[in-house]
Amino acid sequence: MLKAYKFRLYPNEEQKIYLAKTFGCTRFIYNKMLAERITSYEENKDLDIKTMKYPTPAQYKTEFEWLKEVDSLALANAQLNLDKAYKNFFRDKSVGFPRFKKKSNTNNYTTNNQNGTVSIENNHIKVPKLKSMIKIEQHRKFNGLIKSCTISQVPSGKYFISILVDTEIAQLPKMDNKIGVDLGIKEFAITSDGVFFSNAKHLKRSEKRLAKLQKDLSRKQKGSNNRKKARLKVAKSHEKISNQRKDMLHKVSTQLINENQVIVIEDLKVSNMIKNHKLAKSIADASFAEFRRMLTYKAKWYGREIIIAPSNYASSQLCSNCDNKSSQTKDLSCRIYICPVCGMIMDRDINAAKNLLKLAI
Template identity: 35%
Template sequence: MQLRYNVRLYPSPPQRQALARAFGCARTVYNDGLRARQQARAHGLPYVSDADLSKQVITAAKTTPERAWLGEVSAVVLQQALADLNTAFRNFFASVSGRRKGPKIAAPRFRSKRDSRQAIRFTKNACFSITAGGRLRLPKIGDVDVRWSRDLPSEPSSVTVVKDASGRYFASFVVQTSDEPLPETASEVGIDLGLAHFAVLSDGRKIDNPRFLRRAERRLKKAQQALSRKAKGSANRKKAVVKVARAHAKVADARRDFAHKLSTQIIRENQAVYVEDLCVKGLARTRLAKSVHDAGWGRFTAMLAYKAARYGRALVKIDRWFPSSKKCGACGVVAESMPLDVRTWTCACGAVHNRDVNAAINILAAGRAERLNAYGGSVRPAA
């Protein structure tokens, strides 16, 4: 399994200048390649192949006075920027033709130096390495200080250097990891995700919703108001922009940390995890959009998926149309309607249900049935 390990970088001022130069060169090559293909299409010419595009926007461009400064950065950075463009075009064509499942992918767009995220990628061809002192050695940039939070499980195949909106630098290593199955346990759990509580488990436990964005709204509002009062183009406005970005970064970091800790705990404690396959994108179009985004259900379920695969656990997603809240966990009768303001209800059989706990119990039962339905058996039984 391939995983990404992110660590914080602390480049020196000269190294920041070299990274900014590399960001700009990679962005220029990407935009030149996109422009060349758009112009070829506008003039009715054939699609420019990957090899011809590389010769045009990198090899030939370096010999011109307008693009001679492309030689100041590693050639691998430029090639990887062009590889990203080629991947974007292939994904777009596959989405348009229907070969790629899922939501439609838009055509590649031009990159801007004002984008909140700038990134360059180094592969093994670039000869990046980790020195004996724990620094990250990058070609034509130097040895960059790294804050190691954990050791890499194997030698990385590539590293992506990222600068976020708040001015922080990160190194994202791609490493190959082996599965680490945990000791088997008989415990299984169903999870009902919500807003009143982030998660309600089938054993009755309720995980409070931390509401990181709601708690930070006052601080964010002050930072945004200070930004609105700064003159456009001034140095103080640039400082205020960074201050707003740092406030949002703190919220995102806290949400990510919460999702990591909770998903790891659930995977370690249970052999099988059952969760509802929510349409987060659809819920984000409702009046609850801010609360839905603040909860971060999509990131949490994605973490459950890859951790279950790595540690030998089972993760089963239940159909989103399954009436988990309206179905009685005792007799199985489905209520005709169940408004959101109804948190406790009584079934005709006399059972009194907490809406969220009952939904988690139903998700657990449905997940077990789905998992055991011809699980490991033959399609046609023997005569």
């Protein structure tokens, strides 16, 4: 089974120069090929898009010789990423057309482990085309065959490497526990057992400091060193918020996976939910989609089952005792569900979680 391990890198100045070159070359190849595809499509709209032939990264090396200085597998993977994005667009227009990569965005490239070109030894990692080994903070060991690795530089200036490994993952012992999980904003997750996982609201707690840093940045002269320093402070603040959020999501998802065999969650359409401008920031801060992604891959790793409730399943409006449907909970300020038929009184979120649990039973 494939599993990725992420570690921090500490490259020296020479290695930073090589990484910057590789980031730039892969970005150039991606943008160059995307521009040519757009031009070709506009000139040949009547032809089948699948029959069109495009240049490969190797063919560009005769015109741009500096591409030879970096890893050819990184350039090839840039082409594969574009192919995937292009096919996804023509398969489903809602995903959006591939966009050009900007230099200001997170820099990254992916390379493959061909003939052992990627290896770790004494807290240093060897990557293709680079003669010296890069220092790595390997905080945990792993066994298995390294398939590929992705090196990235985040806006705060830090370097990371994500290593994809083909390894064996020990399955958790099977159990009979089944649980329904209702997601919310006031409380992040509520289980059918009545357990509440609080919503830390990391962005909201850091908004004042972030606003001050953004204000300081806006006052700095463009191109100055003071502006670079201010931009770095903003980036580090955003990175801290992101890390806090991921830490919470990992802890909650891991606990649910460890304690339950079957987990039922809602099929939340986050893209539609954030159209509510009053709640958009809180919904985005909660990261429901990322939480679902974590539950899904962890369940696959450890032999658990995730059941996704149908999008039209009104878990909040149904009575978990008699199945009567009431529209009272359409008002988000209504926190207690009172059934007009059987008289049951229950917290609206626990009631919704119990209704979700019924899909597993």
